Amino acid sequence: xxxxxxxxxxxxxxxxxxQPTPPAEDGVDQDLHPTYWEAQLEAARRGSLAWGLAAxxxxxxxxxxxxxxxxxxxxxxxxxxxxxTPPNTGPLLLLAFAPNVLLGLVPAVFSxxxxxxxxxxxxxxxxxxxxxxxxxxxxxxxxxxxxxxxVIIAVSGPPPETDLTRLMQGERTxxxxxxxxxxxxxxxxxxxxxxxxxxxxxxxxxxxPRYAILVLTALIFALIHQEVWRTPVLFVGGLAIGAARMxxxxxxxxxxxxxxxxxxxALLLFAVxx
Numbered sequence: 001x002x003x004x005x006x007x008x009x010x011x012x013x014x015x016x017x018x019q020p021t022p023p024a025e026d027g028v029d030q031d032l033h034p035t036y037w038e039a040q041l042e043a044a045r046r047g048s049l050a051w052g053l054a055a056x057x058x059x060x061x062x063x064x065x066x067x068x069x070x071x072x073x074x075x076x077x078x079x080x081x082x083x084x085t086p087p088n089t090g091p092l093l094l095l096a097f098a099p100n101v102l103l104g105l106v107p108a109v110f111s112x113x114x115x116x117x118x119x120x121x122x123x124x125x126x127x128x129x130x131x132x133x134x135x136x137x138x139x140x141x142x143x144x145x146x147x148x149x150x151v152i153i154a155v156s157g158p159p160p161e162t163d164l165t166r167l168m169q170g171e172r173t174x175x176x177x178x179x180x181x182x183x184x185x186x187x188x189x190x191x192x193x194x195x196x197x198x199x200x201x202x203x204x205x206x207x208x209p210r211y212a213i214l215v216l217t218a219l220i221f222a223l224i225h226q227e228v229w230r231t232p233v234l235f236v237g238g239l240a241i242g243a244a245r246m247x248x249x250x251x252x253x254x255x256x257x258x259x260x261x262x263x264x265x266a267l268l269l270f271a272v273x274x
Contacts, residue, residue: 035247036210042123042249043204049121051114052107052202059106059194060224066099097182104190107198122197123250130253134244137253138260141240145233145261152232159229184266188258195221195238196245196254214242237261 032040108118115121126134153159195217203213218238222231241261245254 036249038129039210039246039249046121046123046201046249047116048205049115049198049201050205051110052198052200052205055107055110055198056194056202059103059198062102062106063099066102070099097186100182100187100190102190104193107193110198118193121201122193122252123248124193124197124252124255126252126256127250130248130250130256133247134253134256135260137240137244137247138257138263140243141237141257141261142264144240145237148233148236152229156229180266180268183262184259188255188262191221192241192245192251192255192258196242197251200242200245210246214239214246218242 107122111118111121118124199220200213200217203216208216218235218241221238221241222234225231225234227234241254241257244257245251247253
């Protein structure tokens, strides 16, 4: 064999053949948001929830219609129903909760019919991280709502009397205990399936910016309660609860945040009902 030609060093002193081995990829997708990467992965895995708008409008429409019917047929006493002396019949209690149940039932039916089930479409089964994020956002909602309530009371006076306040001042019944239980467990489930499940998923499908979805769902959440005095308070709470959904992309997180926000009021009702 002939002599090999002598290899001359490059003029710039940098030998491409002497390059170190490139480092292994760390698995981080640069297209993912550093804060909301988890929600982006959940959205990509979940797929389209274009049917979410129909589920939201049908769910809330059914809720509102049911409220109107129950308002029209409920017993009258001195111009209105007196919750301090409720009828001793269990079915009436179930009927009182029926409208709120529709809020979650309709999105669930749509998920089973048009989607891939509650676990895939909404992330309804909580993970360990959902508890951490949900409790933190729930306490933020609770503190923010409490501070704003104090400001509103200082400016405009105490809130108007409601059926619940009259019930707390009257006879302590099982109704009050069950209302507290529903406020802590039932309402977070049904309302979050509608708001941060069906509606949020539909708005995500139409590519609205995440912060626009957060503000819009919080505003609608406040308005559907139809409590004028509490609307600003509910809006602030809705922002914190929605932040939980925005961080993880799972409705389970916002359910935990919602339940955390309702915990102290429910605990007060439990104490009064004893």
